[in-house]
Amino acid sequence: GDSVTQMEGPVTLSEEAFLTINCTYTATGYPSLFWYVQYPGEGLQLLLKATKADDKGSNKGFEATYRKETTSFHLEKGSVQVSDSAVYFCALSKTGANNLFFGTGTRLTVIP
């Protein structure tokens, strides 16, 4: 079945460090891929998405590229800030499907 595997956390980085959170997926066909962010005490917010192979989603300095050959959608940011501390979820949706499948989430803590 369809699934998403995320890098185990938690991840702790110093401010201005480079961030990578790995995400790989299993799905037939060409799913859409998403990254969501959950700040403390809040619901999930859409961070970025990509709907076809080689697409790059970007938002707020975060980027992720849809790699079909490696079935991956790794999240990256060149210089993290304390305000980026949150839990990050990778998710996929099959074409024509009505719901999203989520990974287990990766908690990021950025220290000054």
Next chain:
Amino acid sequence: NAGVTQTPKFRILKIGQSMTLQCAQDMNHNYMYWYRQDPGMGLKLIYYSVGAGITDKGEVPNGYNVSRSTTEDFPLRLELAAPSQTSVYFCASTGGQAGNYGYTFGSGTRLTVV
């Protein structure tokens, strides 16, 4: 524009009690969803609805019921609460298929069953 509103934010239930988690959206979205979030387990789909009067089971529907009498509201009913239902519950909505639009989430309801 309030988006997706969930009430209550917190609730403690005793084993065997029942309750309804409320979810309302003001974006005229057809698609609505209920997920539960357990620590380290990601989000699991409980029920979803593709429009008023239409609901369907997700991955973990046992112990829950839903109804969708209007486009705006999608309440989740827990009958005979059990400790295994201790979780954070999120309601979400989207105006089209999830693959194209992603979801808008509510802020969650933290439920503890003791």
